[in-house]
Amino acid sequence: MEELPLELRILKSFHGHLGPYVVLGYKMGRMAREKFPEKIYANVYTGNKPPLSCLVDGIQMSSSCTLGKGNITVNKGSFAMANFMDEVGNKMVVELKKEMREKVDREMAKEGEEERSLELFLMDNSQLFDVTQTAVNRPTQTLTGRR
Numbered sequence: 161m162e163e164l165p166l167e168l169r170i171l172k173s174f175h176g177h178l179g180p181y182v183v184l185g186y187k188m189g190r191m192a193r194e195k196f197p198e199k200i201y202a203n204v205y206t207g208n209k210p211p212l213s214c215l216v217d218g219i220q221m222s223s224s225c226t227l228g229k230g231n232i233t234v235n236k237g238s239f240a241m242a243n244f245m246d247e248v249g250n251k252m253v254v255e256l257k258k259e260m261r262e263k264v265d266r267e268m269a270k271e272g273e274e275e276r277s278l279e280l281f282l283m284d285n286s287q288l289f290d291v292t293q294t295a296v297n298r299p300t301q302t303l304t305g306r307r
């Protein structure tokens with residue numbers, strides 16, 4: 161297989177392996193950090209059971225929301241979803257699309273996981289996630305076309 165991009169090698173070294181959920185979390189967190197480059201808070205609803213909870217490590221890696229700083233909270237649940245907020249309450253909800261979740265769970269296996277993770281990494285965010293943004297004092301709008 162082709163060599164992994166540097167950021168995925170770093171992610172792998174942090175997380176211990178490179179599975180689909182840590183990569184998906186990484187992409188979610190990166191998108192949120194672009195939206196909220198200053199203060200940012202995250203709420204994740206994966207619970208703490210891998211492989212789904214691997215999402216949390218990916219989010220920590222790219223969003224600057226970390227357990228050590230206390231600006232990420234891992235809630236009970238089994239959703240491939242995170243809410244991100246800035247300090248005034250602007251909000252961005254990112255959820256893995258239902259069909260992608262089914263595909264990822266169906267194909268979950270140690271064998272070939274790096275190849276599948278790399279494929280997900282290279283996919284467009286609009287193919288992977290449903291994104292809902294809520295600005296303070298503004299009506300909700302759904303942006304599915306955003307990368």
Ligand SMILES: [Zn+2]
Pocket residue numbers: 175177179182210211214
């Ligand atoms: Zn993992």
